[in-house]
Structure formats: C-alpha cells, structure tokens
Amino acid sequence: MRQADIGTSGTGETDADADTSAGKGAGTGTLGKALAVLDVVVASDQPLRFTDILAIAGQPRGTLHRQLSHLVEEGLLSLRADLTYEPGLRLLKFAARAWSGNQFRAIAEPYMRRLHEETGETVHLGILRGVEVIYVDKVESRQTVRMQSQIGNASPVYCTGLGKAALSALPAAELEETIARLAFRRFTPHTLADAVALRRDLDDARRDGYAFDREEHETDIRCVAAAVHADGLSFVGGISVTGPAYRVTMEQLESWAPAVRKIAAAISEEAALRLGPGR
Amino acid sequence: MRQADIGTSGTGETDADADTSAGKGAGTGTLGKALAVLDVVVASDQPLRFTDILAIAGQPRGTLHRQLSHLVEEGLLSLRADLTYEPGLRLLKFAARAWSGNQFRAIAEPYMRRLHEETGETVHLGILRGVEVIYVDKVESRQTVRMQSQIGNASPVYCTGLGKAALSALPAAELEETIARLAFRRFTPHTLADAVALRRDLDDARRDGYAFDREEHETDIRCVAAAVHADGLSFVGGISVTGPAYRVTMEQLESWAPAVRKIAAAISEEAALRLGPGR
DNA sequence: CGGTTTTGTTCCATTATCTGGAACCGTGTC
DNA sequence: GACACGGTTCCAGATAATGGAACAAAACCG
Numbered sequence: 142m143r144q145a146d147i148g149t150s151g152t153g154e155t156d157a158d159a160d161t162s163a164g165k166g167a168g169t170g171t172l173g174k175a176l177a178v179l180d181v182v183v184a185s186d187q188p189l190r191f192t193d194i195l196a197i198a199g200q201p202r203g204t205l206h207r208q209l210s211h212l213v214e215e216g217l218l219s220l221r222a223d224l225t226y227e228p229g230l231r232l233l234k235f236a237a238r239a240w241s242g243n244q245f246r247a248i249a250e251p252y253m254r255r256l257h258e259e260t261g262e263t264v265h266l267g268i269l270r271g272v273e274v275i276y277v278d279k280v281e282s283r284q285t286v287r288m289q290s291q292i293g294n295a296s297p298v299y300c301t302g303l304g305k306a307a308l309s310a311l312p313a314a315e316l317e318e319t320i321a322r323l324a325f326r327r328f329t330p331h332t333l334a335d336a337v338a339l340r341r342d343l344d345d346a347r348r349d350g351y352a353f354d355r356e357e358h359e360t361d362i363r364c365v366a367a368a369v370h371a372d373g374l375s376f377v378g379g380i381s382v383t384g385p386a387y388r389v390t391m392e393q394l395e396s397w398a399p400a401v402r403k404i405a406a407a408i409s410e411e412a413a414l415r416l417g418p419g420r
Numbered sequence: 421m422r423q424a425d426i427g428t429s430g431t432g433e434t435d436a437d438a439d440t441s442a443g444k445g446a447g448t449g450t451l452g453k454a455l456a457v458l459d460v461v462v463a464s465d466q467p468l469r470f471t472d473i474l475a476i477a478g479q480p481r482g483t484l485h486r487q488l489s490h491l492v493e494e495g496l497l498s499l500r501a502d503l504t505y506e507p508g509l510r511l512l513k514f515a516a517r518a519w520s521g522n523q524f525r526a527i528a529e530p531y532m533r534r535l536h537e538e539t540g541e542t543v544h545l546g547i548l549r550g551v552e553v554i555y556v557d558k559v560e561s562r563q564t565v566r567m568q569s570q571i572g573n574a575s576p577v578y579c580t581g582l583g584k585a586a587l588s589a590l591p592a593a594e595l596e597e598t599i600a601r602l603a604f605r606r607f608t609p610h611t612l613a614d615a616v617a618l619r620r621d622l623d624d625a626r627r628d629g630y631a632f633d634r635e636e637h638e639t640d641i642r643c644v645a646a647a648v649h650a651d652g653l654s655f656v657g658g659i660s661v662t663g664p665a666y667r668v669t670m671e672q673l674e675s676w677a678p679a680v681r682k683i684a685a686a687i688s689e690e691a692a693l694r695l696g697p698g699r
Numbered sequence: 700c701g702g703t704t705t706t707g708t709t710c711c712a713t714t715a716t717c718t719g720g721a722a723c724c725g726t727g728t729c
Numbered sequence: 730g731a732c733a734c735g736g737t738t739c740c741a742g743a744t745a746a747t748g749g750a751a752c753a754a755a756a757c758c759g
Contacts, residue, residue: 169490170745171450171717176494183517191736201719206737208717211448215455216549221695222654224736228518230547230554236515237572238462239507268509270495275509293516375501416500449716450746470707480748485708487746503707 174200178208179217183232188225236293244416245378246278249369249408253280253380256404260397262384265364269307269377272322274298277378299323299339300332302354302366306379306405308339309346310368316343331356350402353394354383361386365394367405371413380405453479457487458496462511467504515572523695524657525557528648528687532559532659535683539676541663544643548586548656551601553577556657578602578618579611581633581645585658585684587618588625589647595622610635629681632673633662640665644673646684650692659684 169176181197182189189197195205209226212218216231240246249266257264263281267274273295298304298319308316325334333339346352354364366381382397448455460476461468468476474484488505491497495510519525528545536543542560546553552574577583577598587595604613612618625631625647633643645660661676 169493172454172490173494174717175451176496179514183514183521186521188523192734195735202736203719203721203738204717211451214448215451217455219654222652227523228514228521230549230556232511232514232518233556233572234554234574235458235462235507235511235572236518239511239515240572242462242465242507244467244506270509275513277509277512293512293514293519295513373501375498453746471705474706481707482709482748482750483746 175208175212178205179212182212182218182226183228188221188223188227190225194226240277240292243277245376245412248412248415249380250278252404252408253278256380256382256400257281259400260382260384262382262389265303265366265381265383266369267303267307267379267381269298269304269311269379270295272298272319272324274301274304274307274379276303296358297323297326299325300328300354300357301381302352302364302383303379303381305339305342305346305352305354306366306368306381307370307377309343309352310370310377310379328358329356329360333357349398351398351405353391354381355391356386363389363391363394365398365401367398367402369405369409369412371409373413374409374416380408454487454491457484458491461491461497461505462507467500467502467506469504473505519556519571522556524655524691527691527694528659529557531683531687532557535659535661535679536560538679539661539663541661541668544582544645544660544662545648546582546586546658546660548577548583548590548658549574551577551598551603553580553583553586553658555582575637576602576605578604579607579633579636580660581631581643581662582658582660584618584621584625584631584633585645585647585660586649586656588622588631589649589656589658607637608635608639612636628677630677630684632670633660634670635665642668642670642673644677644680646677646681648684648687648691650688652692653688653695659687 178194178198178200181194185193191206191209194209195202198205200208209218209220213220213226213229216229218226219229220226245268246266253264253266257280263279265276266278267276274297275295276292279292296304298308308319311319320336320339323336323339325336326332327334333342342352351365351367354362354366356363362383363386364381364383366379369378369380370376380401382394382401384393457473457477457479460473464472470485470488473488474481477484479487488497488499492499492505492508495508497505498508499505524547525545532543532545536559542558544555545557546555553576554574555571558571575583577587587598590598599615599618602615602618604615605611606613612621621631630644630646633641633645635642641662642665643660643662645658648657648659649655659680661673661680663672
C-alpha cells in the first residue's frame with residue numbers, strides 16, 4: 142500500500158499537515174486518496190504540472206491521472222490551458238456556504254465586535270483542530286479590505302495565544318495526546334520550543350483564564366487570548382486580541398486580558414446554550 | 421444504478437445546482453457520490469440528522485453511513501454531539517489557500533481598487549462557471565467587515581451584470597449551449613425571463629462592451645459590468661460596479677461604463693500575458 | 700412497564716470501481 | 730531520424746464500495 146509521502150508539500154507552509162485526524166492514514170479509502178492529491182495542488186503556491194504532482198504524490202501515473210481527471214470534473218481542480226492545475230472554484234463555493242452557515246461563528250460575531258471596540262485591535266476567532274488552530278473569523282479596523290487574510294488559515298497550537306488558550310481548556314487526556322503529536326519548530330527567538338515550556342505556560346493560562354503570545358509566532362506580534370469551551374460543546378476554540386508590538390505592550394495586553402476572558406466566557410455560555418446537546 | 425435525486429437540495433438556494441459540469445451525473449465514481457452527499461449537507465441551512473440526509477440523498481442506509489463517516493474522518497464534515505452534521509473546517513482551509521493563491525484574483529486586485537476609487541461603489545470580480553457566475557473578489561468601502569459576503573457565492577448568469585457581460589464574450593457555440601441549459605426564474609419584475617430578451621440584451625452588451633443589471637436580480641440594486649476574457653485565457657470572467665438604486669442612477673452607471681470597460685480590458689490584457697499559454 | 704416504532708450502527712457476500720504496469724501518442728531535442 | 734519526455738489511454742487483477750439485512754439503542758406509547 143502506498144499513500145507515501147503525500148502531504149509533504151515542498152512549500153514550507155506551516156509544515157506538518159498533521160491534518161486528517163488520528164494516527165494512521167488509511168480508512169477513508171478512495172476519498173482520502175483523492176483529497177490527498179487535492180491537498181498537494183492546493184497547498185502549492187506555484188502552478189503544478191502533471192509530472193510535478195506525480196513526483197510529490199508518489200502514485201502510479203495511470204492512477205494519478207484518473208484522480209486528477211475526477212477532481213477536475215468535479216470542479217475541485219481546474220486544468221488550465223498550459224496543463225497546470227489550480228484550485229477549482231467549487232472550493233470557494235463550498236467554503237462560502239460553510240462559513241456563512243457556521244453557527245458558532247455567527248454566535249461569536251457580536252462579541253467579537255464588542256471586543257474590537259473596546260480594544261481597537263484585531264480580534265480573531267479560532268477553533269482547535271488536532272495540532273492546529275483554524276481561524277474562523279476576524280474583526281479588524283482599518284482593514285484594507287481583502288478577504289480576511291487569516292480566515293481558514295491554520296497555525297500551530299503551541300505558539301499562538303489562541304492555540305494555547307484552547308489547549309489550556311482541553312481535558313488532560315486529550316491534551317497529552319495532542320502534545321505528543323506536536324512537532325515543535327522555532328518561529329522566533331521567543332517560540333516555546335518544547336513540551337516543558339509549553340506545559341508551564343499552559344498552567345499559567347489555566348490559572349489566569351487567558352494566554353499570551355509574546356512574539357512567539359511572528360516577531361513584533363503579540364496577543365492575548367482566552368478559551369471558548371463548555372460542556373456539551375463538541376469542540377474547543379478561542380478568541381484573541383492581536384496587535385503589533387510597537388503599539389501593544391505587555392502591560393496593555395494584561396489590561397485587556399480580563400475583558401477577553403469575560404467575552405470568551407460569554408461566548409461559551411451562549412454557544413453551549415444554542416449548540417449544546419439539548420438541541 | 422442509483423445516484424437518484426441527489427443534489428435536489430430542498431432548500432431553495434439559487435435553485436438548480438446545475439453544478440458539476442455537463443449533462444449526466446456519472447463519471448467521477450466514488451468521488452462524485454461523496455461530493456454529492458457533501459453538497460447536501462453544506463447546502464442546507466439547518467443542521468441535518470442522519471435520517472434527513474438519507475431522505476434527500478436517496479441512498480441505501482449502509483452506503484450513506486459509510487460515506488458520511490469518511491467525510492467526517494476527512495474533516496469535510498463534522499459530526500456534532502447531537503448527531504447533526506455540519507460543514508467541516510477543512511473546507512475553510514482549502515478555500516483560504518485556493519483563494520489567496522488564485523492568480524487571476526491577484527492580478528485583478530489593483531485594478532479593482534482603482535475602479536473602486538473612481539466610483540466609490542462596490543466592485544466585484546467574477547468568473548463564469550456553467551450557468552452561474554461565481555464571485556471571486558470584492559472591494560467595497562464602508563464594509564462593516566464580514567468575510568466578503570459574496571465571495572464564493574454563485575448567481576445565475578442571466579440576471580446579473582457580471583453574468584451578462586461574461587456571456588457576451590462567449591463564443592457562439594458555447595453561448596448556445598449555456599443558454600440551452602438555463603432555467604429562467606423571475607427574481608424581480610425586471611428580470612429577463614426568457615432567452616429572447618436575454619439575447620437582445622447580450623447584443624447590446626457585445627456592441628457596447630458592457631452590460632447592465634437594472635434591478636434584475638435584486639430590487640434596488642443596479643450594476644454595470646464588462647467582460648474579462650482573452651485568447652489563451654481558459655475562462656471568461658467579468659468585473660462590475662454595483663450600487664443601490666437610490667444612489668446610483670442609470671445615468672450614473674452609463675457614465676462609469678467606459679471606465680469599467682477600460683479596466684476590464686486592462687485586466688484581460690495582463691491576465692492573458694501572465695496566465696496565457698506561453699507560461 | 701412491556702411492546703412498538705424510529706434512528707443510528709454494524710456485517711458481509713456481491714459487484715462495481717479503483718489500481719498500476721505497459722503501451723501509446725505528440726513534441727521537442729540532439 | 731532516433732531519443733527522451735510529458736501526458737494520455739488500456740485492461741486484467743486487486744480492492745474498496747455497495748446495499749440488504751440484522752442489530753442495538755433510544756424515543757414513543759398505550
């Protein structure tokens with residue numbers, strides 16, 4: 142059985158696509174393989190030709206060709222005139238519906254706005270998924286438009302405020318499982334580069350109810366975040382306020398922390414109420 | 421062989437998901453079936469339980485159950501605690517990369533901005549796909565944030581400025597093919613509700629180099645659009661300026677039309693240059 | 700509380716689909 | 730013209746999808 146090194150995109154993007162849930166890669170059969178191929182194309186920043194994909198995906202020519210054909214036929218990929226593949230428009234269509242229909246996002250939106258008004262800085266909403274945090278929404282002030290650059294993006298849990306806040310709310314067992322799967326990588330001099338440092342930080346976060354990102358992911362970017370979670374909620378998320386270091390001091394962040402925590406709690410409560418098990 | 425009435429989502433959404441390319445539904449085998457199921461869930465606005473999906477998708481229980489399991493395992497769907505299915509986060513991740521990596525969008529962006537500065541109204545960029553136009557980008561002024569409500573959305577070709585502009589640039593053969601597939605539906609009193617009226621409008625558009633939407637899709641919304649297309653470009657798109665009727669008169673639109681046409685031409689040229697067959 | 704319907708999940712022989720090696724074009728190159 | 734290369738097509742064999750039926754667990758009900 143192959144499946145090989147698919148997903149090892151050569152791009153450098155956040156590295157480990159430790160996506161696809163648990164341990165092994167098998168289980169989803171044909172669908173999984175098709176998506177792995179899709180991932181290869183979508184993750185790459187330059188257009189790929191058949192042979193390029195062949196090299197990355199490590200599948201037999203015939204097989205890969207059919208898979209690509211199917212993906213194109215379904216609109217998930219698009220085959221350009223110069224024989225390069227690019228992400229298809231159907232992906233956008235899917236995402237648009239997924240996004241606007243996301244109940245959690247809708248519930249959190251007014252709270253995010255309020256937090257933004259109080260702080261004046263960018264507010265993010267994210268959800269924990271495996272070893273990553275996926276940004277689900279964003280409110281910023283002088284946004285020069287642009288589809289919220291972050292939405293849908295994934296960042297490692299261990300070096301973002303959102304990620305650490307979310308982790309701090311995880312049950313011990315799941316936390317261990319997640320930590321075990323982490324592949325630490327140093328993004329900045331301040332990145333927490335091992336489980337020990339991370340655990341210490343998480344202890345603080347649990348005690349205080351909020352977590353910081355002290356330029357751990359990007360230099361000059363700081364943030365304070367709090368977890369959104371509740372019994373009956375099938376996921377753990379978080380909300381954060383982010384700003385550039387020159388404008389947002391650690392003292393400033395500290396002063397916002399209680400508000401962030403409070404708003405996160407409010408979101409948790411409403412989400413549990415409206416998304417909880419009781420319908 | 422089944423496949424049945426899948427895709428006949430009961431939601432009323434823009435109706436005909438005349439998506440998935442050409443006539444029949446077969447061809448993509450397992451992948452197509454899985455996506456059909458995904459479509460059912462994503463297109464619905466309320467959360468669906470297993471049985472709901474079963475009813476819509478018309479597949480045997482065992483089969484559907486496995487398909488759903490696979491979709492969940494792949495992160496395209498997410499199974500909540502109350503046993504309802506909702507769109508998965510992986511969709512967002514896909515879309516984010518698809519969108520930011522879309523070359524055409526990137527090329528058009530500065531032009532869109534310029535057009536926005538000249539007019540002060542909302543500027544849209546779209547691509548023709550089958551009988552729909554898919555919005556790919558948007559620049560608007562006092563946007564109260566929100567992920568560009570439109571991006572990824574699809575509208576019928578025959579009642580939007582973008583759609584008609586794109587159609588007007590289509591080769592005769594493809595145009596006929598597309599028109600033949602249209603299912604006209606009246607959205608407002610001004611909607612062009614048959615092929616004859618549409619053709620007349622398209623003739624004007626071809627002659628002038630731009631098309632209007634005279635409150636044909638939504639009441640109180642007008643727009644002027646021009647096609648983006650060129651030899652060597654594997655698709656046809658368009659750019660448009662949209663505004664509320666109370667602020668944007670037809671005279672106003674007429675006055676913007678030349679600028680829209682000019683910008684569309686500029687985008688076409690650069691796109692052909694950079695996306696064209698010659699690498 | 701026992702019977703009954705509904706809903707979600709699991710099994711498994713059958714069969715359609717996917718696999719992948721090889722052969723087949725079309726193009727560009729030495 | 731031979732050769733290499735990228736893309737496409739073919740087809741017997743391996744594999745995964747199919748769907749009817751049985752099963753467990755709630756929800757419903759008299």
